[in-house]
Amino acid sequence: GAVVSQHPSWVICKSGTSVKIECRSLDFQATTMFWYRQFPKQSLMLMATSNEGSKATYEQGVEKDKFLINHASLTLSTLTVTSAHPEDSSFYICSAREPQGRTKRLGETQYFGPGTRLLVL
Amino acid sequence: AQSVTQLGSHVSVSEGALVLLRCNYSSSVPPYLFWYVQYPNQGLQLLLKYTSAATLVKGINGFEAEFKKSETSFHLTKPSAHMSDAAEYFCAVSPPIYNQGGKLIFGQGTELSVKP
Numbered sequence A: 001g002a003v004v005s006q007h008p009s010w011v012i013c014k015s016g017t018s019v020k021i022e023c024r025s026l027d028f029q030a031t032t033m034f035w036y037r038q039f040p041k042q043s044l045m046l047m048a049t050s051n052e053g054s055k056a057t058y059e060q061g062v063e064k065d066k067f068l069i070n071h072a073s074l075t076l077s078t079l080t081v082t083s084a085h086p087e088d089s090s091f092y093i094c095s096a097r098e099p100q101g102r103t104k105r106l107g108e109t110q111y112f113g114p115g116t117r118l119l120v121l
Numbered sequence B: 001a002q003s004v005t006q007l008g009s010h011v012s013v014s015e016g017a018l019v020l021l022r023c024n025y026s027s028s029v030p031p032y033l034f035w036y037v038q039y040p041n042q043g044l045q046l047l048l049k050y051t052s053a054a055t056l057v058k059g060i061n062g063f064e065a066e067f068k069k070s071e072t073s074f075h076l077t078k079p080s081a082h083m084s085d086a087a088e089y090f091c092a093v094s095p096p097i098y099n100q101g102g103k104l105i106f107g108q109g110t111e112l113s114v115k116p
Helices: A100-106
Strands: A004-007 A010-013 A019-025 A032-038 A044-051 A067-073 A076-081 A090-097 A116-120 B003-007 B010-014 B019-026 B032-038 B044-050 B056-058 B064-068 B073-078 B087-094 B110-115
Touching: A004 A090, A010 A019, A019 A032, A019 A090, A019 A116, A032 A067, A032 A076, A044 A067, A076 A090, B003 B087, B010 B019, B019 B032, B019 B087, B019 B110, B032 B064, B032 B073, B044 B056, B044 B064, B044 B073, B073 B087
Parallel strands: A010 A116, B010 B110
Antiparallel strands: A004 A019, A019 A076, A032 A044, A032 A090, A067 A076, A090 A116, B003 B019, B019 B073, B032 B044, B032 B087, B056 B064, B064 B073, B087 B110
């Protein structure tokens, strides 16, 4: 149990285009999903917290108009990198957590997707 | 505010030797603590977690960690390293879910190399 998928696993796009990344919880419902960015040989940087049915909460320094997050259902959150530029190239990872009232099985744990590698040319 | 420090960005051990990856945290409230492993070009896999139950926590793949409040530490150990243990390891802290929505704060990561 507790499987999280991401799609696509990697994407190459031209500068100025937009890219959408999907994050799905496959065997549990996730009212909260998190989006991270990871540069080579570095730790994960939290970009935003996505709550089902409400606006995402962005971390300081993250442009909300640049990184659009939608959490339309209990199993799906999407991250759209708008007007991508080469500096947006990175490894993007999502995680999902069960609703607070159902933490007996999974506790306070975040379960991570396999990541999406984005290369902007 | 919570923070995590992993001592040593790179640790190298011989196959069969003890693995010790260090993690110290700072937290104003009793935290939850986690160890995750990341293989190249993959997401993070949970190794083990401490959520205020037993202070010695056993995880997958033979790893375990001990929560020591007096030392504010949560070091990860494995008695005998395997080649397949070579990966990046992240320690993370999270305040209880009612505080900050369960955000994870990660350490800088420790790359474990295992020599034959």
